Amino acid sequence: GAVVSQHPSRVICKSGTSVKIECRSLDFQATTMFWYRQFPKQSLMLMATSNEGSKATYEQGVEKDKFLINHASLTLSTLTVTSAHPEDSSFYICSARDMGTITEAFFGQGTRLTVV
């Protein structure tokens, strides 16, 4: 299957700083990418959907000014957690889907964010 590469896999940052997470589709063009958040022993909660070249659509309750999403190219989307606080510590996962063909959603490896 297609590969989605997510970096970094782990990051520790100080409270008040910003962190950027990258999600790349390596062998297909991802017209749509999704960002999820997962707390320990819980399910994946969709944060936002991003389409290449347009603004992301955020799910209810997700602060768009805190979780900045950029999908500037067909192979790269980024999630920036701004002014991070300890409660933002979580596992962040991206997935990508090529809307040009009937296909599954491919997931990245996830990023473990710890805010200290």
Place this chain on the structure above:
Amino acid sequence: GENVEQHPSTLSVQEGDSAVIKCTYSDSASNYFPWYKQELGKGPQLIIDIRSNVGEKKDQRIAVTLNKTAKHFSLHITETQPEDSAVYFCAASNYGSSNTGKLIFGQGTTLQVKP
């Protein structure tokens, strides 16, 4: 919006036995139902999926059944092995050219296969 319920939350079986995980969905427009396996600290990996025009799909030891009328679908794993131990998630999506087909996930099932 779509809501997906998954049961059981934990499942323990002996190696070689079968495991069944069940999900129900609320949106009758959903037409794509994937199952994912997630190991600790990793992203989900697709293990099997089914579309709404099919009632059953099988891939070696794994099978999925779909009942559109009742709006539920199930994952069946036969001849379980210790390496099948993981968290399994079902999901539902309304996939089409006019929408993004975002996945709504169930709560997850922790499967433990005892040697």
